Amino acid sequence: MPKRNSTFVTDFLFEGFSSFDRKHRLVFFAVFLTLYLLTLYGNVIIVTIIRVDRHLQMPMYFFLSMLSISETCYTIAIIPCMLSGLLNPHQLIRIQGCAAQLFFYxxxxxxxxxxxxxxxxxxxxAICNPLRYSVIMDRKTCIYLASGSLGIGLCxxxxxxxxxxxxxxxxxxAISHxxxxxxxxLKLACTDTTVNEIINFVVxxxxxxxxxxxxxxxxxxxxSTILKIASAEGRKKAFATCASHLTVVIIHYGCASIIYLKPKSQSSLGQDRLISVTYTVITPLLNPMVYSLRNTEVKDALRRAMGLKPLSS
Known part of the structure; x- marks a missing residue:
């Protein structure tokens, strides 16, 4: 690939899928498009159900709806461009478009x-201070926490x-991604990037x-609080309310930590691309799946929306 002076670099070329032949790229395109549509469908369903079902008007589901909206925006910033790259392995992106994609991502x-x-x-x-839950987690607090999360992301x-x-x-x-x-x-810069590496690590x-x-x-x-609950049924119910969130946390933080916290010397472009596919395509799909399959209240809300009898009734 020819070298170009920074003054004239107005486009970047994605090389993420250039090593695959056309047949394999089309297979990946079909798979990723299907997963993307399922992700959009799942998140839209969750947001809609939470908004219209009065049984889900609680802080837990407010945050879940915010997460679903954020995941949808997150995938929109990445996956359409990735799908386009599978159809056209020599895809170019303007430097302004690259900056915008990185910003939203x-x-x-x-x-x-x-x-x-x-x-x-x-x-x-909810579990450690249930008597004051409605006071502590009022609507204003939930909005502050959601707004603060977005504000930190923007900054x-x-x-x-x-x-x-x-x-x-x-x-x-040529971007190897x-x-x-x-x-x-940073690999494309023609100057010392030590300060930028430090900023990236601190962030x-x-x-x-x-x-x-x-x-x-x-x-x-x-x-610790759950283990002190006397009844086995009470402990089971308390664990059930946390299981979905804990599953998503492990998947989300696990994949992101492998990419962004490992030393630069241990960074492999092939491994990084594989893990990136996991947290940009698969993880956003798992979130609505985990919350809809493991959460009884969400499943009941879906059944009510379809005119079926709730499981917990």
Whole structure:
């Protein structure tokens, strides 16, 4: 790929799927398109059900609806471009479009991290302080937590995008990925990126390690409280209210941590792309699936919407 001076770099070329032949790209296109449509369908159903069903007018489901909206925006920023790249392996993206994609990807990805943390706090209050739950988790608090999550995502995204696109790109214009991400873009810079690597690591710690730590502490206290419940039925019910959230947390933070917290020396482009497919395509699909299959109240709401008898009645 020819080298171009930073003054003339106006486009980037995605190389994420260029090593696959046309047959394999078409198979991946069909699979990813199906998963994407299922993700959109699942999230739309969850948001709609939570909005119209009076039994789901609780903070837990408010945050779930916010997570579904955020996941939808997150996938819209990445997957259509990825699908286009599967049909056209020589796909170009304008540098402005690349910056916009990175901005929305980071904004909603970070927003998801802190929404999951807010959901963990909601479960902590519900189980450890049930008598004051409605007072602590009132509508204003829920809106503040959701707005704060989005605000942190916007601020962190601005820092990252400004940091990355303030660099001169003069060492080629081919991105070894299927979307604009921080590390692949830093590899194209023709200047020292030590400061940018430090910024990326600090941001990653702030949006992954800090929320993970808060969720971990919440669940230590939650589990300790649940084990003190006298009846087995009460313990089972309490664990059931946390199971869906904990499953999503493990999947979400696990994949993101592998990519963004491992040392640069251990970074493999092939492995990074594979894990990126997991958390950009598969993880957003798992969220509505986990919450609809493991959560009795959501399943009951779906059955009521279809005119069927709820399972818990």
């Amino acid at each position: 980071l904004t909603f990805g970070i927003n998801n991290c802190f929404l999951l943390t807010a959901m963990g706090y909601d479960r902590y209050v 962190m995204a601005i820092v990252q995008v400004t940091s990355v696109f303030g660099l001169p790109f003069c060492d080629g214009f 299927f979307f604009c991400d921080v590390r692949p873009l 990653s710690v702030c949006v992954l390690v800090l929320p993970m730590g808060l969720v971990f502490i919440s669940y230590v206290v939650i589990i």
